Each structure stands twice: as structure tokens, then as C-alpha cells.
Amino acid sequence: MIKEFIQRSALRILEGSSEKGLGRGNLGVLVARAGVGKTACLIHIAFDTIFRDGKVVHVSLQDGPDKISSYYNVILSELLKVFQVRDDRETRSLVEKNRMILAYLNQSFDLRRLKKNLKNLSEKADFQPNALVVDGLDFSKTEAETFEVFKNLAREYGTEIWFSALSHRHIADASGSGIPYPCNRVENFFNVVLELEPANTGIRMKVLKNHTKEVRPEDAVLLDPSTFLTMG
Secondary structure (H helix, E strand, C coil), X not given: CHHHHHHHCHHHHHCCCCCCCCCCCCEEEEEECCCCCHHHHHHHHHHHHHCCCCCXXXXXXXXXXXXXXXHHHHHHHHHHHHCCCCCCHHHHHHHHHCEEEEECCCCCCCHHHHHHHHHHHHHHCCCCCCEEEEECCCHHHCCHHHHHHHHHHHHHHCCEEEEEEECCCCCCCECCCXXXXXXXXXXXXXXXXXXXXXXXXXXXXXXXXXXXXXXXXXXXXXXXXXXXXXXX
8 A cells, every 4th residue: 555655645746856855954835725635635745754664743733632643544544445455554553653743732832842842752752753744833923033943943853844824815915936825925945835726626736836946837736635645
């Protein structure tokens, strides 16, 4: 199953760049309107790391650990169905072993706490993440200095960090390079920017920025809304 997942992973869309993905020390962001599937796509990215023998820290600013864990279980069950695997205890065990969930609810998130938690995971649990996924950060209220700290954190821990950002239908602001609100004012901190849009038969993932590679209109894939695997 893992081999098939990697072949159909949404992140194959980034393989045309020199980095062949986001890469350690770099920041990436998924931009989408409400209800399109930002959290599910972040979990797909987490699976992509885990299935390549990497470790993931899932940072949630909106949902508790039990709810996030349930999201992972639901998407993994969908993946098992797609690949016609009745039950795969080995894969479920791999996910549990290589994923940690840190939840910061009721506006309790701050970078000092995150750095302390990452240090504790590294020193006390020997858990050093290859990727962080940060879900629920309000880009419209987050200062540029915060992303600068995240960038330094990614370099310090040798990890890549993925974010989700909520866009709005009624705000059409965009940078000169086409990066939409609310990422347009902080786009320089991001090496990869992906946009998710609803389509008739799935979710369309469009590349807006891929390191220094020239982005073309055809740099897009159609994704299954249940698994975020590529379709066709």
C-alpha cells in the first residue's frame, strides 16, 4: 500500500523543482476557502512523510488531540479501502509511532511553548520530526516576525513546516506574482504555495510557487476529496 500511496501522493506535483518537494528548513502553505479540505490535505502530507519513514508533529490550534487522531484514522481507513487492504496493523502502528499531536486550544499557542515542546520531544522521547504541519493559524492576524521565527525553527530542527491558510471569496487581494490573500504579504517566507479549489469531480490542487521553478498553468492536479490522492 505504501508504495502505491507514494506514487499517487498529491506532493508528486512538486517533483519538478530542484528540491523534489518542500525540503528541510523550508516553509510551505496550503491556501483554500473554508470547507475545501485544508486539514485533510495536511494529514495527507503527514502520511507522505510517515510512509517515507519520516516523523511528523501535527500542531493544531483549533481541534484537540482526540479529534485530530480521529481525522487520521478516517483518512487512513479510506486509503486502506482504495488500496483494497482489509486491515493493516503494521501501517496503523507506523502512523502511531511516527506522529505526535500538539494541540494549543483557546488561543494558548505561542512559539515559545512550541519550541519547548519540540525540545522535550527530542530530548525525552528521542522524537525528531522531519515535518511539522500547523493547522489553524490565522494568517490575517499573524505578523511577519512570527513566520521568521518559524523559518529559524525549521532550520534549527532540520525540518520542513507546512501551514494551512484560510482565503475568502470576498477578498481578491493578491501579490504581483499571484499569491492570494492572506499569504500575499508574507509570501517571501514560503518556498512552496499550493491552492486548493473545489472542482466538479474532486479537489483541484494548483501550484502557485515551487521554489525558484517557473510555475505554469498546467501545474495542477485533481485530487480525490476523501484521500487527497491524485485522480486519473
